[in-house]
Amino acid sequence: MTKPLVDISNLTVGAETDSGRRVKIIKGVSFTVDPGEIVALIGESGSGKTTIALTLMGYARPGCSITGGKVCVGERDVVSMSEKDRQKLRGTDVAYVPQSAAAAFDPSQRLIDQVIEVSDIHKLMPRSEARAKAVDLFRALALPDPEHIGDGYPHQVSGGQLQRLSAAMALIGGPQVVIFDEPTTALDVTTQIEVLRAFKSVMRKGGMAGVYVSHDLAVVAQIADRIIVLKDGVIQEQGTTEEILHNAQHPYTRELLSAFQPAVFASLDSTAKKDDRKKGPVLEVSNIYAGYGSTGRDGLPSALVLKDVSCKLERGQNLGVIGESGSGKSTLARVMAGLLPHARGWVSFDGRELAPQANARSKEELRRMQIVFQLADTALNPSRSIADIVGRPLTFYHGLKGANRENRVIELLDMVRLPKGLLHRLPRELSGGQKQRVNLARALAANPDVILCDEITSALDTVVAAAVMDLLKDLQKELNLSYVFISHDLSTVRSICDQVMVMQSGEMVELLSNSQLPDGARHPYSKLLFASVPQLDTGWLDGLPEDIAGMGSPTENAHDARLRANS
C-alpha cells in the first residue's frame, strides 16, 4: 500500500459576512489522493468543491480562511506552513488550471512567455530549457504547430487551444498534483473532447495526480479514477468512478445521476387543439440575413451573422435551435425579438409580418412574444427588487397597479415555484436557479404566446437545470405556450422540442424532428455535434474515433490557418 500523496483530514473553511457573522463553508472534509490518481470533486455551485481544491495550495479566497484540519501534500502540512513556503509550493508541487483560460492569460503578452513564467519565478531552469519543455508539452497536449504556437497572443488561438495552453502553464513546473477547476465547462462539446483527451493522455504519461473539479458527471466519468460527491461543504459519498455511476448509494448522488438521464419527450400534439394547427405557424422567419456593423452597398451589414435562415414554430409546439458558440443561434433570437433588425427576409407572428425593430412593433405584438436570456445575473436589474422586476410588465402591458399588481406578482412567483418571501429581495440575494425562475416569471407576466429561451439552463447546475426544464413543460401545459429553445446542449433540447434546427456559422444545417434524434442526423456536422455529447460511461471518450475533431469544427481550423499565416 502506497502512502497517499495528498491527505486532507477534517478540513474546515470559514468565511465572514459583511456584517461580521461567521459561516462555515467546508464542514470537516477528509479524503486522500494517491500518486498518479485523478480524483474528481463533484457537486453543484456553492457546494465548496473549488474552495477545497484551492486549499491544496494553502489558498483561501478573500474573506475565507482555513479554520481547521490538515492538508498534507507529500510530507508537509500546507495549513501550518508559512506563506513564504506556500509560495514555493505553488506552481512547483501543486499547480492550478483555472476554469476560464481567457481570463487567466494576459492579452498583451506572448503565450510562451506566460507559459514559462512559472519556471522563471521559481528559477527552475534556464529560459531556453523551459522553452524546449514548453514545446514538448504543447506537442503532448496535441496543440497544432507546437514550435510556433507560443509566439502568438491569446486572442490568436481558439478557446480550446487556450485551455490546453493553460494546462501547459500548470505542468511546466513539473507538479506532483494538478488542480483542474472546471476546465472544460466554458467550451463547446466538440472542443471539450479534444481538451479532455489531451489532459487525459498527458496526465497518464506523466503519472501525475490530479484533483478535477466539475459539476458534470459525464465529463468526470471520462477522466477520473475516483469521484467524491459534495453538497453544502460535506462529502455525501465517495467511491471509484464505476461504483458511483452504477451503484450509487446516497440519494443525492442518485438525484445527480437521474438529472443526467434525458427526460422522456412527450409531444403535446395530442393535447393541442386541432383547430390551432389550421391557423398556421405562430412564429415564422423566412430567409433572414442579419449581422452587425455598418451597412454595405448591397444592403447587408459588414459582419454578416445569419445567412438565409428560415424556420417555423407551430402553435403549442417547441422549436429547438442547436449549435456551437458563434453559430448565430442567439442572434436569431435577437432578430425574432426585434433587438437586432434584420437586413433581408421577414419575421411574421400569427400570420402578420412584424417590423424589424422592436420600437416599431405594437405593444400587443411585443407582449405576445417574450425573450428570456441565458444569464439571469445580467438579465435582472441588480438594483430593483423582485417585485419591481416581475411587476413592471404587468404595469406596462396590463396597467396593473398597487395591491392588484402585488397579488399577481405573488401568483407568478408561485407559478415558477418561488415563495412570496422573495418579493422584496434584490437579485443578488437569490441563488442562480431562483434568479432564472424570476427571469422566467417576468416573461410570463406579459401573458405571452411565445417565449424565446436563449440558453436558459446553460449556466445552471444539472439538478437545477432539470428542475427548470420540468417547470417549462408544466407551464406549457397550463398556459398553452410555444417555446423557441436555444441551446448548445443536445440532451436538454431533446427533452422538450418537437423539432430541432442545427446551425453552423450562421446557416441552417439540418432540420430534424424529435423522433429522428440523435441517430437520424444526415449532415456530418450534426453527426459530429451529437456524437460529442459526453455519455455517462467511463469508456465513452476512449471509444470515440480518433479523427472526430477533423469531421467538422471549421472555427478551429480557421484559427490554425491564421496562426500559421502569422508565424
Add this chain to the structure above:
Amino acid sequence: MLKAFSPASHGLHINSTGLLAGLVILFWVVVAIAGPAFAPYAPGDIVDFDFYGPMSAKLWLGSDYLGRDIFSRILLGARYTVGISFAAVTIACFTGVILGMTAAALGGWFDRILSRLMDALLSIPSKLFGLVMVAAIGSSIPVLIGLLAVIYAPGSYRFARALAVNCNTMDYIAVARARGERTPYIILDEIFPNIIGPVLADFGLRFVFIVLLLSGLSFLGLGVQPPNADWGSLVKENIGGLPFAAPAVIAPCLAIASLTISVNLLIDNLPIKIRDRG
C-alpha cells in the same frame, strides 16, 4: 476605526472617518444657513484700530486689513462659498447626468453630436474661460453659478455617459427594449439606479473643484464682489497679512481646506447598506 455607528436595524453603516467628515460638512451647512445671525459684529463694520490683529477674546480670529472682524466675515462667507458651489454643482451634475444617460441610451447621431460639443467645451481651460466670461458679462451671483455649472457640466456628462454605456449593454436593458419601453423609462428606472453610487461620488468631487475654482476666481477679484466676500476673497483681501502670520489670512484658508477635505473624505466613506440574509 469604529466599526458601526448607526443601529444595525437601519442596515446603514458608516465608519468613523466618514462620520467625522459628515459632521464637519453639517457644521458648515448650518453656518451657511444660520451663521450671520450669530455673528458678533456686522461684516462690514470696522471694529478695531489695529489691522491684521491677533486672536483675542474680543475678536476671535483677529481683524482683517481694514480692522474688520474676520470671524464674522467667515460666517458670512460660508453662505457664498457653500451656496454658490452647491447651486452650481447641482445644475452641472443634473444636466450632465441626464444628457449623458440619454446619449448612452439613444446612441447614434444624438450621441455623436452631443459628445463632440461637450468635448469642445471640455477642451477650454476652465480658469481662462471663467476669466474671459466674467470680464465680458461682469460678476454677479447668478452669473457665477451659471458659469461654474457650464464649466463643470461636460465632465459630469462624460462620466455619466461612460457609466451608462456599460449599463446599456446589459441584458436587462435588452429585455426592457424588447418589452417596448420608451427611453425615459430606460434612463430613469433601469440605468440610473445602477450608476447612482459613482454619480454621487462624482457630485462630491465636483463640488470640491467648484469650491476651489470659485475661491480662485474670487482671489483674482472676479468672484464675489466687495463689500460681500466669500472665503476666496477673504484670502485675497488679506494676503498682505501673510508676513505677519495674521489669522485673517490663515482662517479662511483653513475653512476652505476643512470643507473640501471633508467632502472628499465623506464620498470615500459613504455609508454602506449591508443586507445580510439569514
